[in-house]
Amino acid sequence: MDPHLKAMLDDLAAQAAGQEMPLLDMIPPAMVRANYQAQRVATNQGAPKTVATRDITIEGPAGPIPARLYTPQGAAAVTPGLVYYHGGGFVIGDLETHDGHCRRLADFAGVRVLAVDYRLAPEHPFPAGHDDALAAVKWAFDHAAEIGFDPAKIAVGGCSAGGNLAASVAIDLKDDPKRRIAFQLLLYPGIWPEEETQSRKELDGPLLTKEVLAWFEKHLAADGHPQVARVALGRVKDLGGLPPALIVTAGYDPLKDEGRDYAERLNAAGVAAAHVEYPDMVHDFYILGDVSPAVVEAAKETAATLKTALA
Secondary structure: OOHHHHHHHHHHHHHHOOOOOOOHHHOOHHHHHHHHHHHHHHOOOOOOOOOEEEEEEEEEEOEEEEEEEEEOOOOOOOEEEEEEEOOOOOOOOOOOOOHHHHHHHHHHHOOEEEEEOOOOOOOOOOOHHHHHHHHHHHHHHHOHHHHOEEEEEEEEEEEOHHHHHHHHHHHHOOOOOOOOOOEEEEEOOOOOOOOOOHHHHHOOOOOOOHHHHHHHHHHHOOOOOOOHHHOOHHHOOOOOOOOOEEEEEEEEOOOHHHHHHHHHHHHHOOOOEEEEEEEEEEOOHHHOOOOOHHHHHHHHHHHHHHHHHOO
16 A cells, blocks of 8 residues: 555544544434545645636536536636546535545646536435536536537546446436537446445455445435436446546555446447556545645546547
């Protein structure tokens, strides 16, 4: 494991030692969200400050969806665009938790990024977040001129649960002739495979534990829903015709096998999908920018691939 990330995890373990920790089910989601935001904002203070931001509102299926537009310094009036969905198991995470990460993507790739603050479970169970994600990318196409997006070069992306949302909307729109997604950026995505992968069986953390995964899935309440395939992408049989993709996984992440397997399924369906694994990284590493220099280097490599894909 990356020594800087290991030191962070060892420090967290030392802080928790001797304390009686309540079960996650006993903690209100609002409190978990607040703690997560505080932790992740604190690890991204070094993100590029030259990126301009503007908070905007998107017309959603159940009301306004907050969003944030990132414009790199010196950007032309029109650039390629990335519609980005934060991670957090569909239950936690927001514009602030992933602000530093979106700043890096915009700065390093030289593209505008539109981050979407979709509705969260359990207050808004499945498929509310997926409906918002789809509405947001449709809005980005339809209002491309207003936000400086080149409509021929719009990508979708996200990390963890956000990677699931990005992959899902790419499937939703693959037959839409007016809204052709150019690229998928899927960072340690949650694919929800039909069968439990080896990495889900063997890895219980760090950060993403079996308890946390079960808590997320319980609150999302997607099991048994008629649209469950929108989140359980392992059930989608036809992946042909989807946009090219980059799928990134981390060596110390229970989700790593399903990300790798999804890349293989895309390639088997004739989709150009590259898979990159960072073997010494953990889940959530892209938003731990101040913890390890390796995180920033990985962000630069990922952004370079995005930039090339949208050139």
